[in-house]
Amino acid sequence: MTHPPRHGVRTDLFPARAVPPRRRGHRERGRPPHADVLTPAEWRVVEAVRHGLTNPQIARRQGVSIDAVKYHVANVLQKLGFASRAELRRWQGVRRDSNLARKESSSMEPQASLGPVGQIARHVTDIAAARRWYGEVLGLPHLYSFGGLAFFDCGGLRLFLSEGEGPAESILYFRVGDIQAMHATLTVRGVEFINAPHLIHRHADGTEEWMAFFKDNEGRPLALMTQVPPATA
Template identity: 65%
Template sequence: MQPQAGEGFGAIGQIARSVTDIAAAERWYRDVLGLPHLYTYGTLAFFDCGGVRLMLSANDEGGAPQAAILYFRVADIVRSHEEMQARGITFLGAPHMIHRHADGTEEWMAFFADNQGRPLAIMSQVRQD
């Protein structure tokens, strides 16, 4: 099933931050900061920030946490990918499903870089009928 058709970017759908200790970060963001915890999947913890999803990921490489990644919502990830490529944007790969939720909703993403090489992504949720 293809994502629903649509034009342009929607709201920012997700911001990713790397952390050195995922368990400690999950507790802090949930219990101290008070963000609603959505779910944890392996070394990833997800929170709701007023409709924008915050993804915390364990920094497996040690060292300092990496810069945040902005994920832009699009209605049709395949079409957006094609249109962006036509404008000269180079993607690291084709749009692909990265997760299927318990209700069957699929998370699709495709990654690219800005003019300074910093990571960005487009994302779309595909609901199965």
């Protein structure tokens, strides 16, 4: 039975059981079955693809081989019935064990407006030098760093620095309460999204960062962002 999508999420792609029932006493070899449509490793690759990373970039960030990334991408495309990475980037699937999947929507009404800007992104050529300059010269509080990424607090606004090539302009990230609802609202208004809402990072306390990128009327990138805390008991 296919259920109607909630905020654009295709629930028919998340069967209650992804493997056929086993015979009593029968033990299958290989990897353990997963209740989700994708394995954890496949989900990690999917989130990176939806974020716009190439296979070599995904391999470096996840510490795996490029062949392993290609293998996971091919498996995912086959499982979901997609023909290209472009389709995968716009797929609105949500992994079952995420906070967003467990979150109950506070309202069935579409979200009508964006929240305040929560983050500004800027590309730098030398992340170590930039980290020293923004932290020591400007005196901005350093939040955390991951490899070629660094985050600073600007009075409640987060500055995101990333090393390497990228857009010359800074990217504005708008905070929203329900990223799926806002994605649906803007899509109806004719906004062109580059990718679907996807998981960016899970903090040590379990809080998840979700984002979705779109274009303004002149084709420049903007983004939605939200933080989803773990469910309380």
